[in-house]
Amino acid sequence: MPVFRILAAIGIGIASLTLNGCATTTSAGVVGADRSQLMLISSEQLEQTAAQGYTKLKNEATQKGELNKDPKLLARLRGIAQRIEPQTGVFRKDAPGWKWEVNVIDSNELNAFCMPGGKIMFYSGLVNRLQLTDAEIAVVMGHEIAHALREHSREQVSQAIAAQAALGVGSAALGLSQNAAALANVGYQALIATHFSRTDEAEADRIGLELTARAGYNPRAGVSLWQKMMNANEGGQMPEFFSSHPADSSRVQQIESLLPVVMPLYNAARR
Ligand SMILES: [Zn+2]
Numbered sequence: 094m095p096v097f098r099i100l101a102a103i104g105i106g107i108a109s110l111t112l113n114g115c116a117t118t119t120s121a122g123v124v125g126a127d128r129s130q131l132m133l134i135s136s137e138q139l140e141q142t143a144a145q146g147y148t149k150l151k152n153e154a155t156q157k158g159e160l161n162k163d164p165k166l167l168a169r170l171r172g173i174a175q176r177i178e179p180q181t182g183v184f185r186k187d188a189p190g191w192k193w194e195v196n197v198i199d200s201n202e203l204n205a206f207c208m209p210g211g212k213i214m215f216y217s218g219l220v221n222r223l224q225l226t227d228a229e230i231a232v233v234m235g236h237e238i239a240h241a242l243r244e245h246s247r248e249q250v251s252q253a254i255a256a257q258a259a260l261g262v263g264s265a266a267l268g269l270s271q272n273a274a275a276l277a278n279v280g281y282q283a284l285i286a287t288h289f290s291r292t293d294e295a296e297a298d299r300i301g302l303e304l305t306a307r308a309g310y311n312p313r314a315g316v317s318l319w320q321k322m323m324n325a326n327e328g329g330q331m332p333e334f335f336s337s338h339p340a341d342s343s344r345v346q347q348i349e350s351l352l353p354v355v356m357p358l359y360n361a362a363r364r
Contacts (some may be wrong), residue, residue, distance in 0.1 A: 118244045119184040123354055124186060126239075128292075130248045136209070137267035139247045143208040151196060151216065159199040163217060170215055171195045173231050177238060178211075180307040184242050184300060203325060204334045207237035219334065223321045228305070228314035235301030235308075236338075242300060245293045265352075294338060298348060305353040309362035315348040315364055 121127040130188070154160040161167050174195045181188035191211035200220040208214075211236065220230060240246070289297070306312045319340050326335050 102110055118247075119242050119300070122183050122300065122303050123358065124303045124351065126243065126296055126300050130244070132244070132247060134247060134251060136244060136247060139244070139250070140210040141351065143212060143246075146199050147194070147208055147212040147214070150198075154198045161197050162199040163197065166217060166220060167195075167197050169227070170197060170213075170230065170234075173227060173234060174213060176230060176308040176310075177234055177304050180267035180304050181238060181242060183303070183307065184239075188242055196241075198305045203322075205233050205237055207234070207241045209241050209244060211238070211241060212239065223325060224251075225318070225321070226314060228310040229318040229321070230311075231305045231308060232301060232312070232315045235304035236297045237301075238304060239297035240289065240293065243296055245289055245297070248293075249290075273339075288336075289338065294344075295347065297298070298344070299351060302348065302351050302355050303358065306359035307362055309359065312352060312355045312359055315351075316345055319345050319348065338347035 096294070115129045116132055117127045117129055118132075119126050151160055174193065178191075178193050179189050181191075188211070193211040195213045195214070195215070197215050197217055200216045202216040203219045203222060204216040206214055207290050215230075215234075219225065219233070223229075226231070300311045302315050305315070322335060322340055323342075323345075326340075
């Protein structure tokens with residue numbers, strides 16, 4: 094998505110920027126997740142757009158008769174989320190108090206995401222087609238929640254703003270729209286179609302694995318999950334999830350190398 098559309102999506106111009114500068118969104122945890130981040134817009138700005146986008150997505154799915162059609166699957170996913178949510182406090186104190194939401198879209202797609210502020214969406218195809226165990230679901234969910242905790246979308250938008258500012262592009266030239274409906278539409282596109290960087294992905298894997306372990310799910314499922322994901326990709330059809338979360342054998346190796354760090358948390362959680 095072009096930068097100006099991302100900017101329009103969050104409804105801001107260069108002139109209205111809150112210069113928050115560099116900060117870290119999370120505490121380190123045992124996996125060390127406190128890299129300093131460039132943040133030029135507020136969490137509130139992005140969260141509001143995310144909430145609008147999430148509502149829109151739910152409404153569209155409802156109209157198509159695709160929202161939460163499988164009560165068993167919905168209960169399963171919400172149960173897993175309820176165990177992970179309290180653990181997010183390790184990384185940031187405000188997160189357990191977020192207005193968390195978990196919903197399921199009935200679709201063959203292999204996809205899942207967590208928008209800023211804790212709005213989680215799973216596509217039934219991801220669980221059903223890959224026959225995910227509860228622990229594998231916890232790894233996916235933990236990973237997606239980690240993106241939200243670290244506010245990777247906010248960081249990406251901030252980097253785009255910084256790039257534009259460096260070029261001396263004024264807000265007028267960006268064609269910003271104040272139309273709320275348009276903002277919600279583009280904003281939701283920007284938020285769910287985010288392509289995360291390798292750094293973001295590695296952070297989300299580390300935090301996600303710690304959340305999985307602390308919630309009492311075996312973090313070894315991280316290995317089997319990504320192997321399943323890679324196998325699905327070999328089938329020729331690039332899963333949606335895979336396009337925004339590229340994986341290869343080095344990712345699986347990195348997850349394996351983290352297991353000695355997070356297994357004690359899992360063992361403690363089970364006691
Ligand atoms: Zn990711």
